[in-house]
Amino acid sequence: MSQETEKHPQPTTDPQPFQRDAQEEISLRDLWLILVRRKRTILLSTGLCMLLAVIYLALSVTTYQSTAMLRIGQVAGTPMGNGTQVAVELKNQYTPINTLQAKTLLPRLHAVTVDKKNVNVLTVIAYGRSPTETQHYLAGVTKNFLSQENHRYRQAVALLQSHITQLQSTYKRLQAPLKRNQQALAPLSAHENSFILFSLQQSQRDAVLTQLLGNIHHIQNELSPLQTYPTIETLSPRYDPTPVAPKKLLILVLSIIGGLFLGVFLALLANAFSVPPPGNPPL
DSSP states (O other): OHHHHHHSOOOOOOSHHHHHHHHHHHHHHHHHHHHHHTHHHHHHHHHHHHHHHHHHHHHSOOEEEEEEEEEOOEETTEESSOHHHHHHHHHHHTSOSSHHHHHHOSSEEEEEEEOSSOTTEEEEEEEESSHHHHHHHHHHHHHHHHHHHHHHHHHHHHHHHHHHHHHHHHHHHHHHHHHHHHHTTTGGGGSHHHHHHHHHHHHHHHHHHHHHHHHHHHHHHHTSTTTOBOOEEEEEEEEEEEEEEOOHHHHHHHHHHHHHHHHHHHHHHHHHHOOOOTTSOOO
């Protein structure tokens, strides 16, 4: 019998895991008792954080947003400006040099962004104290921008149109002698050398006229509505009735969470430095 016991020893139970679980349960229970005993500290901390959040919301300026969209025009198939560069220039035009003043100024031009799908489309965002103020301010910004861009557009189109006028005038001036020379072609046929020289001049003039006519048609095609159009406002300024700042609900929720964490920390800190009464073990 003793030999079987030696060959097959009976398993022994280790009490340490149960002791560890008991200690963990005791520590969590003690922690809960500490928080319950220091609940006033937690409630006071939470209330103080909420009070600070309410004061901040009362003192902060409510900000509204208005949005508009612009499409940069083009002349002869070429955009009148790089979308990113135009956005930066427009933003800098309405941004004060003082950074602190730029952040607190209302109404103000908040952002000018380039559309990801079309770099010639700009989204303009303005902030203000009220929806109507923001919308009126943004309408002024877009109106001024469109006025400047359309002035440049008219100058570019006028330059191309004057070029067409010059080409057409040159074409008519060269075409008139050609008709007279065709009438004088018969008498010169008897003189071979003169006829060859005249034919050479005639062919050169024909080539020039063909080239001029091709240039005129090319520029006219570039001035077609598909290739040339002004900068326009694809979306007029519209305001959002919901304020963008401050986020009242988010600030209140964060103040409650922050107050709870701060209260728990202060409760544990106060318990760690507190002196327990004689005969009572510290929690």
